Amino acid sequence: MNNLPIIGITMGEASGIGPEVLVKMLNDISGKNVCRPLAIGDARVLELACRKFDVPLKFRAIGHPKEADWGSEEINLIDLQDVPLEKLEAGKHNAVTGRAMLNYTDKLIEFYKEESIHGGVGGPHSKKAADLAGYNFLGYPYYIADMIGEPDPFMMLVANKTRVVNTTLHVSLRKALDMITKDLVFKAIKAGAEAMALFGVDKPHIAVSGLNPHSGEEGMFGTEEEEHIIPAIEAARELGLNIDGPVPADSLFYQCTTNPRYDAYVAMYHDQGHIPVKVDSFMDASAVAIGIPYIFATVDHGCAPDIAWQGKANHGVLRTTVELISQMAKNKYNL
Template identity: 40%
Template sequence: MTRPIIGIPMGDPAGVGPEIVVKALADEALYTKARPLVIGDAAVLRQALRFCDLTLQIQPIEQPAAGRYQAGTIDLMDLANVDVAALCMGEVQAMAGQAAYDYIERAVTLAMDGSIDAMATTPINKEALKAAGIPHIGHTEMLGHLSGSADPLTMFQVEGLRVFFLTRHVSLRQACDLITTERVLDYLIRCTAAMERLGIAKPSFAVAGLNPHSGEHGLFGHEEDEQIVPAIAAARAKGLNVVGPVPADAVFHFGRKGAYDAVLSLYHDQGHIATKMVDFERTVAVTNGLPFLRTSVDHGTAFDIAGTGKASSVSMTEAILLAVRYAPHFIKGTR
C-alpha cells in the first residue's frame, strides 16, 4: 500500500506542539511508513527547529499532493498566521488559540475532501481557545462541529489496552448523572461499530464499574444494578459481546492482558489514569465517529517547558504510527 498522508496540525504555537512535530519528523524511519504533512506556520516551525537544535528543511506547499515526503524535509501548508515577534512561549494568548484552531480547521477540510488520509493532532490549550473566542472546549468538540458529527467517541490506546469514554469533559457529579441505561447502551452499540471500522471484527467489551466492587449489589451504590446492568443485558440481547460491570480496579488490567478488545470507562479520569499509568508517553487518543481518522498525542501544551527543546516526541511519533496502522480502513481511494 502507498504510504498514507498524515496531516499534522501543529497545535498551540506557544506550547510544545511545534517542537514535538519537528523532533518526530527528524526520524528518517517514520518516512518509510508515512507521508507526514504539517499544517502550521513556517516561522514558528523554524523557531522550533532552533529550540531543538535541528536542521531540517521546510518546504511550503499549496496542496498535499505536491509534497516530497522525504526524510530531511518537512512538507508544510503554511497558514502564516502567527507574529513570532509577539509570541510569548509558555503563555496563554488569543493569537495562539486562534492559530491552533485555524490549523485544525484546515486539516478537517483536507480530511473531508480526501486530500489527506488521516490526522494526527498536537496539543492545544483550552484557555487560549477561550481567549480567542473559540466556542469549543477541545479537539473532540471542534472536530465534531467542523465535520458535522454528533457526539464523537474518544478511545485511548496503549499497548494492548483500548479504552472508550462514556463521559469526558464534565464534572464528576455530572458524569454520574449521565450514566443511564440509554446512554450506556447507545455507547456500546456505537463503540462496537467504531471498533469494527478500525478492522476489529466482533469486538468484545467490558464495562467498568462506577462504585467500589461495582456496588456489591447495592451495598456501595445502586448505579450498577439500576442503570449499567440493564444496559449490558440489552446490548447482549442485540448480539453484542459485552461483559460487566467489572470493578474498575481490575477491568483495565484484564483489558491490557487481552481479556477484552476494549473497555468502556464511565468518566474521564477513570480511563485516563489507567492508560497513562501503563505508559504515559505512548498513550494515543483516537477519535471515532468522524468521517475521517484522527489520532492524537495524549498530553497538553506543557507551557512550563515550551521553548526549551526538552519535550519528548514519543507520543507524537506513536500518534502518527497509529494513524498509519488504522488509515487503510478509512482510505476511499488510492493516490
C-alpha cells in the first residue's frame, strides 16, 4: 500500500453530483491498489451521500495527510466542515457550496506545494457556484495557475490514447481567434510534448490543427496559419519535437481511436478539440491540467444539477480520472 501514490480527490460542488460520484468511486476502488486516496470535502455531506445511496463507506476525519492511516479500511478525509446541511439544496448552487468547492482545491494545492501528495483530482465543478461565491472561475487549470503564479496553463483532454491539448479554452470564439499567436501555439505544443512523458511516451508524435477551413489554403481563407501556427510548429521542430501540421481540423481526428497515428493533438479552440473527444468518448474523458508543475485532472463533465442527489450519477469517469492521475504520478515519481 505504501508504494502507491497519494492522490487528493475533492468533493467538487456539493449541490451537484460530486458527493455521489465521490463516495461511489471510493467504494469501487477500495482494495484495488489504484492509489492511496485522500478525500477532501465535508464529512457531513459525504456521510449523507453514503446513507442516501447505500454506500458502505466509513470516513476518518484528519487535518493533514501526515495523520492518515493507510492501513485502515476507513477513507482518510480532510474535513473542512464548510457546507452546513441547511445550506445544501440538491441541484441549486449557492455562494456557500461555490466557496467550498474552491476551498477544497486550495487545500489540495497546499498539500501539493509541501509535497504531501503525489497528484490531485478535482470533483465536478460549477462555474456558476464559483461566480456566486465571488470568483470568476474559468476552469481548474486557470484557477490553479493563478494560485501558483504560472502564466501559461493548458488543458489536455484524455480519452484512452486520444490526447488533445486546447490552445485556448473557456473564452468566446471571437476572443479565441484574437488569442492565437505564434507564442501561445508554441507554448501549447511544448506543454503537450512535456506532458507526454507522464503518459510513458518519451518521443511523442504530435499533430497541430489549423484554425481556418483547409488550414487557410495558403492564405486564401485566413492568414493565421501562415503568420502564427506554422512559425510555432517550426519553432517546436527546432527543439527536436516530431510535429505534423497544420492539419485541417475536419480531417485530423477521424482515425484517432481506431488506428491512431499521433500520440497527441493540439487544437486551436474549445469546440475544435472537445467535439471529436466527446463524440467518441462522451462519458470516458478526463481533463488534465498541463503547463503547471502539478499532476492534476478533473472529469470532463459538469456537476449535473438536473440529476443531483437522485442516485442516477455514474462514477465511471471519476474512477477513470483517478486511475489516470495515479499512473501519471507513478511515472513521475517512479513508484
